[in-house]
Amino acid sequence: MDEIGFLRGDIGSAKVITAFDGPKYHIQPGDRDWITVIECVNAAFCCLPAMVICKGKAFQNIYVPKDWTIALSNTGWTNDNLGYIWLTKVFDSATKDHVRGVKPLLVMDGHSSHCSAKFETYARNNGIIPLRLPSHSSHILQPLDVACFSVVKQLYHKGVEELARSGQHHVTIDDFLQIYAIARP
Numbered sequence: 001m002d003e004i005g006f007l008r009g010d011i012g013s014a015k016v017i018t019a020f021d022g023p024k025y026h027i028q029p030g031d032r033d034w035i036t037v038i039e040c041v042n043a044a045f046c047c048l049p050a051m052v053i054c055k056g057k058a059f060q061n062i063y064v065p066k067d068w069t070i071a072l073s074n075t076g077w078t079n080d081n082l083g084y085i086w087l088t089k090v091f092d093s094a095t096k097d098h099v100r101g102v103k104p105l106l107v108m109d110g111h112s113s114h115c116s117a118k119f120e121t122y123a124r125n126n127g128i129i130p131l132r133l134p135s136h137s138s139h140i141l142q143p144l145d146v147a148c149f150s151v152v153k154q155l156y157h158k159g160v161e162e163l164a165r166s167g168q169h170h171v172t173i174d175d176f177l178q179i180y181a182i183a184r185p
Helices: 080-095 117-125 143-165 173-183
Strands: 002-007 034-039 051-055 069-073 105-108 129-132
Touching: 002 143, 034 143, 034 173, 051 080, 051 173, 069 080, 080 117, 117 129, 143 173
Parallel strands: 051 069, 105 129
Antiparallel strands: 002 034, 034 051
16 A cells, blocks of 8 residues: 555646747646545555545535545645544455455555554454555555556646646646546556
8 A cells, every 4th residue: 555645736747849939838727735545456456445635624515436535634645543544444444355364464655644553553453464665665665656656647647737728727626536536547
């Protein structure tokens, strides 16, 4: 499992080839709030449901894809409580019926939200074996960072760029969820 962070209105970097007849500007949507997505892939390369963490205090009516969990934090980043919610509501719920006779191994980085006493106690009491990768090595050892997230980010940036090209200069949480749902597979 790992987290991936997005600036809601970020289109990333792009190279544009054009005839130069004055300054060219690429308008980027102005939203600068962070959204974090916690993803987990099992040994059979199946994704567990995503957990999306948005900055805010309350939701209005938004479309959330089936089985996904959506949460709020003051920053849009994960924290100890949200890490615990992910472990109990997403990971344990999605794996408990598929693991018989063995304990699930949860490979993750050493982010503080995965190291709280509450997280550890729940894992131990429910037969989940947490395996933390060595500090400062997840960019090399973390399979989701290396193999998946860079492609997902490219596709997300492309989706935001398409919104900007169509004249929409504000990326809502609904927009984020729709673009991410397309980029995720």
